[in-house]
Amino acid sequence: AFYNETQAKLFLKFYEQPARIVFNEFMEATWNYVTNITKRNRKNMFQKEVEKSQFMLYFGSRARLFKTDHFQNPDVKRMLSKLQNIDKSALPTEDLQKYNRLLTYMETTYSTAEVCLDEGPCIPLEPDLEEIMATSRDEKELLWAWQRWRDAVGRQIRPVFEHYVQLSNKAAQYNGYKDMGALWRAKYESNTLEEDLKRLFDELQPLYLNLHAYVRRSLFRYYGPEVINLRGPIPAHLLGNMWAQSWDNILDIALPYPKKPPEDVTKIMKNQHWKPEKMFQEANIFITSLGLLPAPSEFWVKSMLEKPADGREVECHASAWKFYRGNDVRIKKCTEVTIEDLLSIFHQMGHIQYYLQFQNLSVIYQEGASPAFEEAVGSVITLSASSHKHLLSRGLLSQQHQDSEEEVNFLLGIALEKIAFIPFSYLVDVFRWKVFDGTITKSIYNQEWWNLRLKYQGLCPPVTRSEEDFDPGAKFHIPASVPYVRYFLSLVLQFQFHEALCRASGHAGPLHRCDIYNSKVAGKMLGDVLKLGSSRPWQEVLKEMTGQSNISAKSFLSYFKPLLHWLVNENVKQGDILGWLDYSCSFEE
Ligand SMILES: C[C@H](NC(=O)O)C(=O)O
Ligand SMILES: [Zn+2]
Numbered sequence: 001a002f003y004n005e006t007q008a009k010l011f012l013k014f015y016e017q018p019a020r021i022v023f024n025e026f027m028e029a030t031w032n033y034v035t036n037i038t039k040r041n042r043k044n045m046f047q048k049e050v051e052k053s054q055f056m057l058y059f060g061s062r063a064r065l066f067k068t069d070h071f072q073n074p075d076v077k078r079m080l081s082k083l084q085n086i087d088k089s090a091l092p093t094e095d096l097q098k099y100n101r102l103l104t105y106m107e108t109t110y111s112t113a114e115v116c117l118d119e120g121p122c123i124p125l126e127p128d129l130e131e132i133m134a135t136s137r138d139e140k141e142l143l144w145a146w147q148r149w150r151d152a153v154g155r156q157i158r159p160v161f162e163h164y165v166q167l168s169n170k171a172a173q174y175n176g177y178k179d180m181g182a183l184w185r186a187k188y189e190s191n192t193l194e195e196d197l198k199r200l201f202d203e204l205q206p207l208y209l210n211l212h213a214y215v216r217r218s219l220f221r222y223y224g225p226e227v228i229n230l231r232g233p234i235p236a237h238l239l240g241n242m243w244a245q246s247w248d249n250i251l252d253i254a255l256p257y258p259k260k261p262p263e264d265v266t267k268i269m270k271n272q273h274w275k276p277e278k279m280f281q282e283a284n285i286f287i288t289s290l291g292l293l294p295a296p297s298e299f300w301v302k303s304m305l306e307k308p309a310d311g312r313e314v315e316c317h318a319s320a321w322k323f324y325r326g327n328d329v330r331i332k333k334c335t336e337v338t339i340e341d342l343l344s345i346f347h348q349m350g351h352i353q354y355y356l357q358f359q360n361l362s363v364i365y366q367e368g369a370s371p372a373f374e375e376a377v378g379s380v381i382t383l384s385a386s387s388h389k390h391l392l393s394r395g396l397l398s399q400q401h402q403d404s405e406e407e408v409n410f411l412l413g414i415a416l417e418k419i420a421f422i423p424f425s426y427l428v429d430v431f432r433w434k435v436f437d438g439t440i441t442k443s444i445y446n447q448e449w450w451n452l453r454l455k456y457q458g459l460c461p462p463v464t465r466s467e468e469d470f471d472p473g474a475k476f477h478i479p480a481s482v483p484y485v486r487y488f489l490s491l492v493l494q495f496q497f498h499e500a501l502c503r504a505s506g507h508a509g510p511l512h513r514c515d516i517y518n519s520k521v522a523g524k525m526l527g528d529v530l531k532l533g534s535s536r537p538w539q540e541v542l543k544e545m546t547g548q549s550n551i552s553a554k555s556f557l558s559y560f561k562p563l564l565h566w567l568v569n570e571n572v573k574q575g576d577i578l579g580w581l582d583y584s585c586s587f588e589e
Contacts, residue, residue, distance in 0.1 A: 005071045012079050012362070015059055019363045023324040026052040031321060035304050035332060037108060037313035049100050053089035060086035075535070079364045082534070087183065090174035091167065099167040102160050106479035109156050111315040115148040125149065125242070126307070126316040126334045133242045134249040134340075139223055143462050146237035150474045157479050158470035162442045164481070165435055172436075181433035184483045188370050189537050196551065197426065197485065200492050201456075203553040204422050207560055209578040210567040211419045212458050215239075215247060217574050218254040232582035233460040236453065243475050244459055245424040247416040248340065256412055256566065257405040265339040265396050272395075276305045276335035279342050282394070283349040286385055290516065290523025293356040295349070296327035307334035317476045318344055320351030324363060329355045339396075343382045350378020358533035369529070369538035372489030372551075377530065379494040380501065383514075386414065390515040411512055411563040418491060419560065423456035425488035430456075431472060432484075446471055460585040493542075495555035500546040501525060511559045 003011070029048035033041040063083035071077050088099055114122035115129060123129060132145045168180035177183040185193050212234070219238055220228040227235065240249025247254075255261060269279075280295070280303075288294045308314060316334035323329070331348045335341050354377055358366050368374030384390055388410055391397040402410060431452050434440040440448045446465055449472045453459045465471065472478045499511055505519035516522040529545050543549040557564075571578070 003066055005073065005076060008066050008068070008071065008076050008080060009073070011062065011066075012076065012083075012364075015083070016363060018055065019059075020324045022052050022055045023363065024328075027321065027323045031323075031330070031332075034111075034315040035308075035312075037112065037315070042104060042108075045104075046097070046100055050093070050097065053086075053091075053096055056086040056089040060084055060089065078535070079362060082364050085175055085183070085186070087175065088168075088171045091171050095167060095170065099164070099171070102164045102167065103481055106157050106160055106164065106473070106481075107315070110153055110473075110476060110479040111317070112313050113149070113152040113156075115145070115152050124316075127336050130242060131336075133237075134240050137222075137253075139227055139238065142237045146242065147463055149242060150469060150471055153479075154470040154473040155468060157473035158445070158468075161445075161470065161473060161478070165442075168481070169436055179436040179438075181429075181436035184429070184485075185433075187483075188372075188489075190539075197488065200488075200551065200553050201422070201426050204419075204492075204556065207415075207419050207557070207564055208422050210564060210571055211415055212580075213571045213576040213578050214567050215250075215254050215416075215420075216458075217571075217576055219250075222253045229582055229585070231577060231580065233454055233458045233580045233585065235462040235585050236459040237462045239420070239459075243424065244457065245421055245475075246418075247420040248413060251409075251413045251416055254412060254416065256408045256570070260403075260406050260409060262406070262409055262413065263397050263399060265342075265391060266337070268396055268398075269337050269339065269342070274337050276333075276337070279335060279337070279345050280305060280331070280349070282342065283346045283381075283385075286346070286381060286517060287349060287353055289518045290526065291520040292353055292523050292527055295352060296329070296356070298328050299330060299352065302328065303330040304332045305335055317480070318348055320348045320355070322355040322359075322366065324366070326359060327356070343386055346382040346385050347375075347378035350381055353377060354530050354533075357527060357530035361533045361535060365533040365535040367534045369532060369534055369536065369541045370489070371483065371486035372493050373529070373538055373541070375486050375490035376493040376497055377526070379490055380497040380526075381516075383494060383498045384516045387513060387515045389513060390517055393515070393517070407512075408563065408566050411560065411566075414512070415560060415563055418556075421491060422488070423458075425484060425491060427452045427456045428472075428475070428477065428484035432478070443467065454580070454583060458580045460583075462585060489551065492551055492553050492556055495559050496542075496546055496548070496552060497526075499555040499558070510562065511555070512562075 026048045029045045033045040060083055063080045066080055068077045068080055088096060091099060114124050116122040129145050129149055132141060136142050136145070172178070172180040172183040175183055177186065190196065216228060216230060216234050219234060220230055223238065227238070236244045238250070239247045241247065252261070284295045304314065307316060314334070315332070318331070318333035321330045321332065329352050331352065333345070333348065335345070351374060354368060354374055388397065388402050392400065431440065431449055434448070435445070444467070446467050446469050450461055450465060461471070476482070477484050498514065501516050501522040502511060502514035504525050505514070505516045505522040507514040507516070525545060529541055532541055539549045542551070
């Protein structure tokens, strides 16, 4: 029996209140676990997870009973169709409980892993191993940290990951998708997603290839010809980051004009006795200067802004949380006083702002217009916050004027974060989509991961890898089953937003000098997007904001145009080739 539109409206109305209660209890239980990893908290989380899944199965299956073809109200149709995708909750109970155990085992293994020195202490990823990867310039020490982290995490996760893939695909099929990759891609409401991704990647390739060649030359000068092959890929442990996903920590090695080094903002923050709370207040000040909503008092009371000092095990990977109860929004982050963490806090506070802005919508619409929109909001604010003009105005820089060479140094610093991230953010889900659709079978997980790392990033493993290893498992989002292509799309989107907001704020001149701080016009433009949540297709939202209905790399390219010219000239001057004709690190015969 198919029900009519009036009954559909009642059904959706009836859904709201219980949904808020069930989701709130689930979020509280999950929060309690990740901020205090104990058996009891895990058991409670599993219990709440089952309850949430039963609730979603009840409503998701009934939502399929409505024939909406002749319905008049587009909202009712959109809400019913969103209700139908219940992800892993579609699994039979014992499969679901097994799946939840696998997921929690992988995520907790990652979050509690430590690397032990031969004699002496064991050190965790945050902050210790990340600090080594960011600041050590000793190739052997970098190799030690890089390899031991992968031994401690990737190898443990590999056997479980194979079962996770099977159960993920089973859940996807229950929801009517051929595999979990298809279910993840469906969130973008686009039947041209994969070609759009390929087009954007190709448009950005010249930027990446020129940056790669230039950084390879810089590393060659620093570490010498035994370590760097000027015609080959770059060893993955030398880029200032455990996953070589962003290279901003090796700006000192790659600085275009070393006689004009930029001021060290981290040092200035430490000299000014910045504390984590002040870093969050700084982001709040920026956001409220746009006329957007302040972080509510509950945020300051309930968030975990630092790694607890009481010995508790916590999940340190930074994330923003909503609890389906009005102003109860929180961030969990093991904050260190560094510029990198300050900018990461701007990113997380962008998620918080989205939650605050869409809280009056139906629960069904309380998410970003697309996962990429959610990621882009905080990052677009960070683009202004990291500008020379803004840091100067906030007393985090003292040098008034930036000459053209200093400006190249600045742009290279932003490029090491944003341009380096292009291929990494693209390949993580290219890998996982192939794993889910069966192209990459479990016997070749690691070699296929490194094939993609070579093909797209021009990186190679600094030591021989085998199928005992599972290097993708050493990156949070894989054991945590968090999709990643959202960050690639956000990279492009955040510059498209930035250009629109800068124009709205009355900015004139190069895009990289824009700071929308204090612009109520820009704030309103952004707020209007956030208030919509996922109630409208993201293409419509993008058109209203920027005038374009498709995601475009034009803004990204124009932001870095001055730098591309400089890089091309530099690479020609050095006689450097773009790309990596050779295919392996020098150590391999
Ligand atoms: C870019 C992505 N950010 C996040 O997870 O918050 C990462 O850390 O890899
Ligand atoms: Zn994010």
